[in-house]
Amino acid sequence: MLAVAQPSFASDTGHTAWMLTxxxxxxxxxxxxxxxxxxxxxxxxxxxxxxxxxxxISGLMSLRWFVAGYSIAFGTDGVEPGAYxxxxxxxxxxNVSMDSVRNGIPETLFVMFQMTFAVxxxxxxxxxxxxxxxxxxxxxxxxxxxxxxxxxxxxxVWGGGWLGNMGLQDFAGGTVVHVTAGVAALVAAVMMGxxxxxxxxxxxxxxxxxTVTGAGMLWVGWFGFxxxxxxxxxxxxxxxxLVTHLSAACG
Numbered sequence: 001m002l003a004v005a006q007p008s009f010a011s012d013t014g015h016t017a018w019m020l021t022x023x024x025x026x027x028x029x030x031x032x033x034x035x036x037x038x039x040x041x042x043x044x045x046x047x048x049x050x051x052x053x054x055x056x057i058s059g060l061m062s063l064r065w066f067v068a069g070y071s072i073a074f075g076t077d078g079v080e081p082g083a084y085x086x087x088x089x090x091x092x093x094x095n096v097s098m099d100s101v102r103n104g105i106p107e108t109l110f111v112m113f114q115m116t117f118a119v120x121x122x123x124x125x126x127x128x129x130x131x132x133x134x135x136x137x138x139x140x141x142x143x144x145x146x147x148x149x150x151x152x153x154x155x156x157v158w159g160g161g162w163l164g165n166m167g168l169q170d171f172a173g174g175t176v177v178h179v180t181a182g183v184a185a186l187v188a189a190v191m192m193g194x195x196x197x198x199x200x201x202x203x204x205x206x207x208x209x210x211t212v213t214g215a216g217m218l219w220v221g222w223f224g225f226x227x228x229x230x231x232x233x234x235x236x237x238x239x240x241x242l243v244t245h246l247s248a249a250c251g
Contacts, residue, residue: 012104018233019105019113025224026116030123031058033221037214038127044206046131053135057123057142064146065115067092072147073114073154085152086159103231113228114154120225121150121177128185132192145184153180172229172240219248 035054039047061069068091075086089095093111100107122142133141156163157170170176195203205211226244230237 011101011106012232015232015234016105016109018237019109019228019231022224022228023109023113023116025221026113026120026228027058029218029221029225030116030120031055033214033217034120034123034126035214036210037218038130040207040210040212040214041127041205042130043203047206049135050126050130053126053138054123056135056139057126058119060139060143061119061122061146062115064143065111065118069118069147069151070096070111070114072151073118074159075155076160081160081165083161084156085161086155105231110231113231117173117177117225118146118150118154121173121181122146124177124181125185125188128189129192131195133188141188149180149184150176172226222248 031054035051038054039050042050068088070093071088071090072086075088075090096107096111098106098108102110122145125142125145126138129138152161154176155161157168157176158164163175168175197203222244223241227237227241230240
């Protein structure tokens with residue numbers, strides 16, 4: 001999903017229609033997909049906490065992406081190829097207009113699609129510290145992590161940064177999303193330790209129906225996540241959708 005800035009001209013309506021759908025599907029993965037998946041796995045007393053964490057992350061990360069995240073990840077004006085982060089030329093989406101085009105779709109849509117990735121990535125980390133972190137601490141951690149870790153790594157790989165220039169291929173976030181979120185969740189889990197009473201008190205999932213429902217939503221949402229990363233309604237998107245479905249079926 002390498003981003004390529006283009007001069008202002010008409011975007012492709014077919015690609016745009018597909019990317020609008022894919023963007024909605026990716027947001028659907030977080031709210032309500034991931035929130036239901038995690039909520040069903042925790043104890044009943046913590047269900048509302050996990051649900052609110054995912055919903056709050058969705059709102060906060062969207063605003064952080066609007067303010068500075070997009071500029072850090074994809075700002076290219078005055079930035080040398082292979083840089084470690086983008087410039088500040090797109091703060092508050094400056095220089096992003098209704099007419100600007102990126103990868104054959106409106107840049108506003110590209111911003112929104114990438115925003116859904118910036119939303120779901122810190123939401124994935126919630127599973128690493130579920131039932132162990134205060135709500136306020138979670139918000140502070142997520143806000144800082146998205147700007148200090150996710151956005152720069154996104155630039156490294158997709159925004160013309162050093163990893164992309166070295167030839168790293170990341171079609172749909174294997175590095176940008178899953179490696180960063182996985183490492184962060186592991187570090188958080190190790191630092192916070194097990195839940196109070198773990199190993200002494202039974203802690204079964206309180207509602208597996210919610211978990212299965214969330215998993216089904218994630219399954220469908222992955223079509224937007226992976227196939228949408230082609231940034232076009234083309235053969236690559238079709239192949240990504242097929243492979244995604246077969247992989248889920250095998251898993």
